[in-house]
Amino acid sequence: MTEIKIDSKKANNPLFVFSCLMRGFSDLRRPAYRKYLIAPLLINMALYLGVFVSGWYYFSGFLTAIVPDWLSWLNWLIWPIFVIGFLMVGVFTFTILANILAAPFYSRLAIEAKQLSGTQGIIEASDHTVWMSMRSELKRLSYLGKFAIPLLLLFVIPGLNLLAPICWVLFAAWALCLEYMAYSFETEGLLFVDQRDQVKRARWGGLMFGGLVMIGMSIPIVNFVVPAAAIIGATIYRADIKVT
Numbered sequence: 001m002t003e004i005k006i007d008s009k010k011a012n013n014p015l016f017v018f019s020c021l022m023r024g025f026s027d028l029r030r031p032a033y034r035k036y037l038i039a040p041l042l043i044n045m046a047l048y049l050g051v052f053v054s055g056w057y058y059f060s061g062f063l064t065a066i067v068p069d070w071l072s073w074l075n076w077l078i079w080p081i082f083v084i085g086f087l088m089v090g091v092f093t094f095t096i097l098a099n100i101l102a103a104p105f106y107s108r109l110a111i112e113a114k115q116l117s118g119t120q121g122i123i124e125a126s127d128h129t130v131w132m133s134m135r136s137e138l139k140r141l142s143y144l145g146k147f148a149i150p151l152l153l154l155f156v157i158p159g160l161n162l163l164a165p166i167c168w169v170l171f172a173a174w175a176l177c178l179e180y181m182a183y184s185f186e187t188e189g190l191l192f193v194d195q196r197d198q199v200k201r202a203r204w205g206g207l208m209f210g211g212l213v214m215i216g217m218s219i220p221i222v223n224f225v226v227p228a229a230a231i232i233g234a235t236i237y238r239a240d241i242k243v244t
Helices: 014-027 031-036 036-068 069-116 125-155 162-185 193-200 203-217 226-239
Strands: none
Touching: 014 031, 014 203, 014 226, 031 036, 031 069, 031 226, 036 069, 036 226, 069 125, 069 162, 069 226, 125 162, 125 193, 162 193, 162 203, 162 226, 193 203
């Protein structure tokens, strides 16, 4: 693979990273993007609401079964823990599943964003590029799973569980960065291993981008449009850090 030259200082600038994501949100209003947004939006809404309502229902039943009446006053403390846990773990797993289902639309959205940015060397959308995107998604899921399982185990190990939330937040930020940068890379024919290597060249910028996406994903209603905004923002980010 030909090495892509980037402006590392710009790529790791917090204000620049933030501005790219904000431009992604702003560009959602462009008419050219609308046909790629409706189906993913419906998928995100259905999955998020379904997972949250189901989790709320079953967790409520679980609490009723294990917490005796005389300790019911503890519910006010346990429910916030459930909500925080859902935001930390549920948002991550929900995002992966939603993106697998919406991959065909997001692939075409990234191509449209690349074309509007005037970037050269774009692979046109086809069944092959969509299949490539889905295969790359599965490889990324396998890679992230190798880290997610040990990190989740940290939550139940005394002492280490104090570090678990910090480790999980950093991991989730990295995962979301890889997730939403991927679509831009795939428009150039780059698969997961090459994508990961490219993102590592601006690791701090990637972590900041993923962290901002994670914050957006934790905000109700806003989280429905965050994926599309992140894909557009990532495309803008990659186009602007390249050195020609």
